[in-house]
Amino acid sequence: MAYSYACADCEGMESCPGKVVAETENELWQLLALHAKLAHDENASAWDDKTRTYLKTLVKVV
Numbered sequence: 760m761a762y763s764y765a766c767a768d769c770e771g772m773e774s775c776p777g778k779v780v781a782e783t784e785n786e787l788w789q790l791l792a793l794h795a796k797l798a799h800d801e802n803a804s805a806w807d808d809k810t811r812t813y814l815k816t817l818v819k820v821v
């Protein structure tokens with residue numbers, strides 16, 4: 760079992776090929792934060808609850 764996140768699923772990120780897969784949800788969020796920083800210059804610690812809740816709906820268990 761793994762957790763997967765495809766950036767293109769996120770509203771406004773349709774053109775991003777970034778994908779993150781990790782064994783645990785915790786690792787996934789850390790990789791996601793790193794991707795957001797490197798690819799989109801977004802600071803994950805600035806995400807509010809609404810953003811996190813939305814992103815959570817995009818995480819798939821694979």
Ligand SMILES: [Zn+2]
Pocket residue numbers: 766767772775776777794798799
């Ligand atoms: Zn991305």
